[in-house]
Structure formats: structure tokens, C-alpha cells
Amino acid sequence: MIYEHSRTGRRATAQTNPEMAELSDIPDALLRKRPAGLPEVSEMQAVRHYTRLSQKNFSIDTHFYPLGSCTMKYNPRACNSLASLPGFLSRHPLAPDTHSQGFMACMYDLQEILKHVTGMHDVSLSPAAGAQGEFAGVAMIRAYHDARGDTARSEILVPDAAHGTNPASAVMCGYKAREIPTGRDGDIDLDALKQALGPQTAGIMLTNPSTVGVFERRIKEIAGLVHEAGGLLYYDGANLNAILGKVRPGDMGFDVIHMNLHKTFSTPHGGGGPGAGPVGVSQRLAPYLPVPMVDYDGTDYVWLTEKERPDSIGRLSAFAGNAGVLLRAYVYARLLGRDGMHRVAEFSSLNANYLLKRLMEVGFDAAYPERRASHEFILTLKKQAKELGVNTMDFAKRMLDYGVHAPTTYFPLLVPECLLVEPTETEAKEDLDGFVEIMRTIKQEAETQPDLVKQAPHTMPVRRLDDVRAARELDLAWKNDRNAQPE
């Protein structure tokens, strides 16, 4: 805690404004009676403290990070440095269009690139993150049905393997989420889908490849059934990395898609943002896209706003969304080009399938052994948990000792003792082989000295945290009285 370094009166002089701010026009009732309880440290202490904290992080720049469903791939430095060019950084969002043509050209091109790579008719970049993209997508489904006077549709279908955000987005838009079970082979249960479809169906939200790491093989049939019932198909772009440029959601029959640029298009990831969750739509939903969008009239780039698009669901963020994040995605897409995007899909799938086969060879069980993996796959450690008393969480904690960020654990919920592993396309074969050796070693440890694994981690700054107690007795306040604070 930075407070532990605090000493009364210590200042980072170089950072301090030499003149006191003028406070006389602030009403007395609004002024503090005591100084805020801020840490008082020198500049160097602050730098050291936060640098040390950052060194305790696991990150893609320092560690293998196969966190399934999150697509933790390397972010090329070029994306960051080009998006940080002074012309972009200094542009004021209210600057006239004549001063923003370069930026607007990039946004227009990004819209076009995303349209082509997903097979959608139109794209809006404005949602500020994946969850907002989902909200925008379902709001457009609602707007479409409402505009047709088709207001009896009250349900959105969601497979039981879906990300929890899907039913949450449906409910946010006033729909009831109805769960569809997954079959033993990982595909959606088609009979259950047929039973659930009806005049009350507004749409279905699908992730393909699905959250269990396999490609939904009967997607054409599903699309036909849902459209026949008058519903629309929503594509959750969480797993777009596996099919980028190879298979297009628009061609599968989807009407709406949101894209997590932080996953597939390599923008900054984790830490709660900033994000970007562009949405793409089929022709019939195009009028409802959120504004602003960028158009090109043959000479100039122009903003499309409520005026040009009166049926839009509206604005979701200030100005044009997270411009800096969109720029990074644009640079990434331009660096890759069409061939590069194909390679992303090919190598993310190849890496996942190679890793799956090698882990099966050393004795791990795949949740869907008969299925080919997409860009990620699920192991189930049910056997180890039952026979050795060493569960998935124990394996995950032990991986930290070997310098690997653990894969996603206990998600999706329908596979017991699961590890969701996503190596991504940016890992070399040697790194994948290294992970297999680590998993083999931990498995041996679990068989011969299970307590070593059950008590892991042993080499981290903190030992195994009691997450149950932390959740039951939540305590987030720093006690100021543990440290001398000025009155």
C-alpha cells in the first residue's frame, strides 16, 4: 500500500504547484474540514512503489497467457506508436471536419475493413466496449421489430454456454432470456431450439465458434429456423479470432454482430478499458445503427449523425467512441491486410489444435475429444479431482509457480473442473511445447506429492488467497488510523 510509505509533510516538490489555489469562491459548506487522507510520499517513492507493483504483474509482454475466451495475444508496438502520432493526439473532438479529415479517413477505412472481414452490410464504431456493443445490437433488434409493429416478441434465446453478458444484454433491452441447452458434442441442441422458437422469439444470441471452443456446425440450419420464426440472429464477436477473414458471420446468416477489438484487433486489453465494441448489421438493420458514423462523399469525409440517420438507436458515448482504441485497431488491420487476417485465423486454430493434441498425449482429458478445436479448447480435470483430490484451481495456482498465467478456470459452467485454454496465434511452437512440459510436470506432482500442488503457489509475492473469505467478508477500506495522518 502506498499509504504505508506515507510520512506527514513529505512532498514530491517537483510535482507541487508552488501557489495555493484560490478557494474563496467555494462556499464554506462544500470545503473539507480536514485534509483528504492522501498518501504523502516523495516522487521517487511513488515511482518505486508503482514500478514494483507492475513487476508483480503477469502480462502478455512477460508471460505465456493462455486465458481462454480472452484472446490475450501480443499487441504490436506499431499500433500504439502510430495511434499516438501528435496529429491524432492533439485533435480536439469538436474541431471542424476540415481539420479532421485524416482521422475521419482512418475511421471510414476501419468501418470498411470490419464490414468486409465480417460480411456485414454496415458498421458503426461508436460503442465504447463489448458490453455496450451487445446492448446496441439487441437494441437494434428491438428497434427493427418495433418499427414493423411486431411488438409481441418478448424472448431472446441464449445457449447455456454463452457469456453471462448475453442474457444480461437481452434483459437490459427489456427481453426475457431463454436458455437453450448444449448437446454432448458441444453443438446447440437443435430439438430444444425448435421447441423454443415461436412468435415470441425476438432473436438468438450465438458465439461461433462457441464458448466451448468448437464451431457450431449446423449454423446455416439454425439461421434458417430462427429467420423462419421471424427472429434475428445476433453474433457475439468474442471468438472472432478463430475465423477472421476465413468464415464471415454475414455469410452464416447473422443480422447483427459486435466485435471486441481488444481481443481480435489487438487493442489494449484488461484493466477495465478503454475498450471498443463496434457493431455490424445486415441491410435490414442498417437504419438503426448507433451514430455517429463516417461517410465519404467522393471528396470529403463527413459525419453521419441523427440528422442523416433519423432511425438510429442514438448515441452510446461522447463523440465518436474511444477514438484512440479505434485507431490502434485500424493500424493493426492495415499491418495485417487480408492475408494477415487469414493467417491469424489459421495459426490461432493450428496452435490450439496442436496444444490440445499434445496435452491429450500426456494424459489430459479433452471435454469434447471427438471435436476439432477452434482457437481454444477445454480440458476437464474431473479425473484428477476425483482420483487425486487435486482440482482445476490447484493446477491453475501451480502454473503461476512455473511462470504461466493460468488459463480460464471453471468457465463455461457446464463442463466440470474445466480449463479453457487459448494459446493465440502469437505464441511460438517452443512456448507451446514449454507449456505442455509444465502441465506434464504438474500432473506428475499431483500424482506423487499432491499437497505441493494443493498449496501452490509457493513462489509468488502472496500465497494462496482465501477467495471464499474475501467474498464473504468483503473489506476494501484502508484503515487510516494504522498510519499517522494529519488531522
Add this chain to the structure above:
Amino acid sequence: MSDTPKELRYAKSHEWLRDEGDGTATIGISEHAQELLGDLVFVDLPEVGTNVEAGGDCAVVESVKAASDVYSPVTGEVIEVNESLDDAPETINEDAFGNGWMFKVKLDDAGELDSLLDADAYDALVAEEDH
């Protein structure tokens, strides 16, 4: 050898029900369900007086792994809830079939009980899911 109590009835969604014989029933989640969820950290109970439907979600149990809906096995009115779970959700982990009961329902139709599973059928269901 199963410890699934013979005197209780079970829903496929892993709730148990005890017929109190006076037109009311006590409901909780099974030992198998608590084991799958892991250590519970929060329980959201229905309010007394709420009408619940057979198969309708009416409570939530949350562990460090997951939050999960609890479905009422029968239709009726909630007449009592186990408020001690607010402070001690772990009671369900420790004693799922006893002190970990969740709520009591005044039955609309006692005939609904016949559609629930007995202990042997429930054990078979768990074994099947555990294939």
C-alpha cells in the same frame, strides 16, 4: 452407497423437497448441487408471500465460481425463508439437506409432488450427468 435421503423428493434441477404433510413443503438444494457450486458466499432468498411456480426461478445461490438460479419444484406461496443463510451461506455447504434448507411453500396442488424424483431416481440422474 448414496447418502441421498430417502424421505425427500428431488427436482431434475437439483433442488430437494420435504413434504411436511400439512399442505406445506420445505425446499433446498441437494448435496450434489452444493458440491458442484463450491463454497457459497451469497444466497438471495424469495420474499415471504411471493407466489412461485413449479420450474420458475425464485432464489439465487452464489459461490466463488458461479451464480446459479434455484428453481421452485412446486407451485405455491412462500410462507417462510431461512434467514440465517443471509449471514451464513456456508450452512448449505455444511448441511444441504438439513439446516441449509432455503424456503417453505404452501402448496397449490399436492399432486405436483408425484412428478418429482425419489432418491434412487435422483441418484441415477446424477450418475448419468457424471458420465
